Amino acid sequence: MGTYNLLKGKRGIIFGALDENSIAWKVAIRAKEEGANFVLTNSPLALRRKEIFELAKKTGTQVIATDITEVSELEDLFEESMKILGGKIDFVLHSVGMSPNVRKNIPYIELDYDYMHKTLDVSAISLHKVLAVAKKLDAINEGGSVVALTYIAAHRTFSSYSDMANAKSMLESIVRQFGYHYGVAKNVRINSVSQSPTRTTAGSGVSGFNAFFNYANSMSPLGNADADSCANTCMFLFSDLSKMITMQTIYNDGGFSSMGISNKLINQYIDAGCGEDK
Numbered sequence: 001m002g003t004y005n006l007l008k009g010k011r012g013i014i015f016g017a018l019d020e021n022s023i024a025w026k027v028a029i030r031a032k033e034e035g036a037n038f039v040l041t042n043s044p045l046a047l048r049r050k051e052i053f054e055l056a057k058k059t060g061t062q063v064i065a066t067d068i069t070e071v072s073e074l075e076d077l078f079e080e081s082m083k084i085l086g087g088k089i090d091f092v093l094h095s096v097g098m099s100p101n102v103r104k105n106i107p108y109i110e111l112d113y114d115y116m117h118k119t120l121d122v123s124a125i126s127l128h129k130v131l132a133v134a135k136k137l138d139a140i141n142e143g144g145s146v147v148a149l150t151y152i153a154a155h156r157t158f159s160s161y162s163d164m165a166n167a168k169s170m171l172e173s174i175v176r177q178f179g180y181h182y183g184v185a186k187n188v189r190i191n192s193v194s195q196s197p198t199r200t201t202a203g204s205g206v207s208g209f210n211a212f213f214n215y216a217n218s219m220s221p222l223g224n225a226d227a228d229s230c231a232n233t234c235m236f237l238f239s240d241l242s243k244m245i246t247m248q249t250i251y252n253d254g255g256f257s258s259m260g261i262s263n264k265l266i267n268q269y270i271d272a273g274c275g276e277d278k
């Protein structure tokens with residue numbers, strides 16, 4: 001993959017790099033290659049795992065601890081980032097998701113509602129908080145770009161995705177709603193990238209992940225999109241090349257979202273002894 005200086009001189013904030021499998025990790029590496037300066041942020045709990053500091057070293061960036069659900073911490077994050085980077089922010093990556101119900105394998109019809117509130121707060125409402133703080137502080141430059149990571153379970157039922165599906169529906173709705181208000185006020189663009197199943201800490205937490213992964217891979221004409229390809233899509237969305245794209249869900253999924261069934265899956269069923277024509 002070549003580099004194109006797509007983000008030369010741009011300043012960013014990247015949420016969600018936990019370890020080298022994280023989608024945000026790959027985005028940070030690519031953003032550096034494309035000439036951006038940015039700040040990395042994650043929860044205090046994630047920082048204790050220390051891997052993020054390796055990424056900071058690799059990319060010559062600073063790390064700020066922020067619980068994305070705490071508005072006052074987000075205010076400090078934006079103020080501090082503008083100081084460190086020497087000006088207003090051009091791009092923000094929201095690559096954050098977590099469901100205690102999924103983690104504890106609680107069936108969807110028996111959800112724990114305190115956990116569900118936590119799921120929605122961390123995985124969806126947090127995007128509203130980030131945008132509201134940025135808007136209040138006027139911290140994002142005209143034409144700036146915000147990208148959140150989502151999954152097709154926002155629109156279709158994936159039996160084990162549980163309340164994360166509800167969170168992703170809300171997240172995509174916030175992208176559209178806030179995208180209107182921030183677009184009119186400051187030309188700030190807000191989009192989400194709907195990513196294929198990807199082997200990360202959050203991804204692998206969904207029960208039956210390997211089946212998810214292999215099913216999507218067999219269904220998609222291009223196969224599953226990996227985290228590196230997701231990072232490339234983010235580069236495009238952060239860059240001026242996508243200047244008129246806002247309020248969208250962009251599918252980085254190898255074609256999965258347009259499929260019904262593929263020959264590969266049909267043949268897998270036939271090989272397994274089911275579905276053979278009589």
Ligand SMILES: NC(=O)c1ccc[n+]([C@@H]2O[C@H](COP(=O)([O-])OP(=O)(O)OC[C@H]3O[C@@H](n4cnc5c(N)ncnc54)[C@H](O)[C@@H]3O)[C@@H](O)[C@H]2O)c1
Binds near residue numbers: 019024043098149
């Ligand atoms: N992996 C997949 O299959 C897949 C597919 C589609 C979308 N996504 C989405 O991509 C995004 C990134 O996930 P990932 O797959 O890279 O996994 P990941 O586990 O590497 O990243 C999730 C991040 O959320 C952070 N986080 C959790 N609670 C937080 C809090 N209170 N404050 C700040 N940060 C917090 C974690 O520390 C972690 O860095 C998520 O929104 C996820 O839903 C993932």
